[in-house]
Amino acid sequence: MNFEQARFNMVEQQIRPWEVLDQGVLDLLMTVKREEFVPAASRSLAFADVEIPIGAGQVMLKPVIEGKILQSLQLHRSDSVLEIGAGSGYFAALLAAKTEWVRTVDIEPELVKLAHANLARNGVENVIVEEGDAAQGWAERAPYDVIVVSGGLPFLPQSLLAQLKVGGRLFAFVGEAPVMKARLVTCEAEGRFRTEDVFETMVPMLRNAQRHDTFRF
Numbered sequence: 290m291n292f293e294q295a296r297f298n299m300v301e302q303q304i305r306p307w308e309v310l311d312q313g314v315l316d317l318l319m320t321v322k323r324e325e326f327v328p329a330a331s332r333s334l335a336f337a338d339v340e341i342p343i344g345a346g347q348v349m350l351k352p353v354i355e356g357k358i359l360q361s362l363q364l365h366r367s368d369s370v371l372e373i374g375a376g377s378g379y380f381a382a383l384l385a386a387k388t389e390w391v392r393t394v395d396i397e398p399e400l401v402k403l404a405h406a407n408l409a410r411n412g413v414e415n416v417i418v419e420e421g422d423a424a425q426g427w428a429e430r431a432p433y434d435v436i437v438v439s440g441g442l443p444f445l446p447q448s449l450l451a452q453l454k455v456g457g458r459l460f461a462f463v464g465e466a467p468v469m470k471a472r473l474v475t476c477e478a479e480g481r482f483r484t485e486d487v488f489e490t491m492v493p494m495l496r497n498a499q500r501h502d503t504f505r506f
Contacts, residue, residue: 326379345397374439378404440495
């Protein structure tokens with residue numbers, strides 16, 4: 290398989306037509322080697338417009354969704370990032386290439402090992418992979434400039450919003466079947482948030498995501 294040609298086709302035929310036009314994002318997707326983060330048996334699908342199973346009931350998101358998230362977040366080199374749901378480590382590698390550091394947390398031990406191994410093998414040094422339940426956030430090193438929730442949440446918990454710096458951005462998949470909102474939240478001032486629903490999709494739910502909360506956003 291010609292990985293470079295497949296990568297080019299992914300960007301030009303899938304991601305760009307979905308109105309991901311930020312050249313920095315497109316260049317990033319051409320640079321970070323997606324095929325190095327997929328299970329060996331699925332390497333031929335590394336650039337396909339599909340979710341790739343990675344174990345523990347989780348998947349790698351479609352490339353178009355990854356591109357859309359990156360474009361929405363408008364990452365800066367000085368950003369500190371919390372990723373909830375480490376998966377294979379691929380999205381953490383994308384985030385790390387554009388920011389100062391990333392802390393990625395997963396509740397599944399096998400995915401923690403997978404992400405750590407993939408990131409180490411690919412020389413990504415500014416990502417910390419930790420095991421734990423971050424469905425309500427991760428207080429260590431909070432607040433963050435950027436929070437990305439890679440699995441679904443029925444709603445955005447107050448504890449998660451409270452860990453976002455003023456000027457910070459949070460991206461999450463909010464709702465339940467049959468459709469979720471891919472939502473960008475920007476903290477405009479202490480306790481004041483602006484929200485934008487970027488697109489609709491479905492992704493696997495975070496394990497231990499709570500179904501009820503006294504605070505609704």
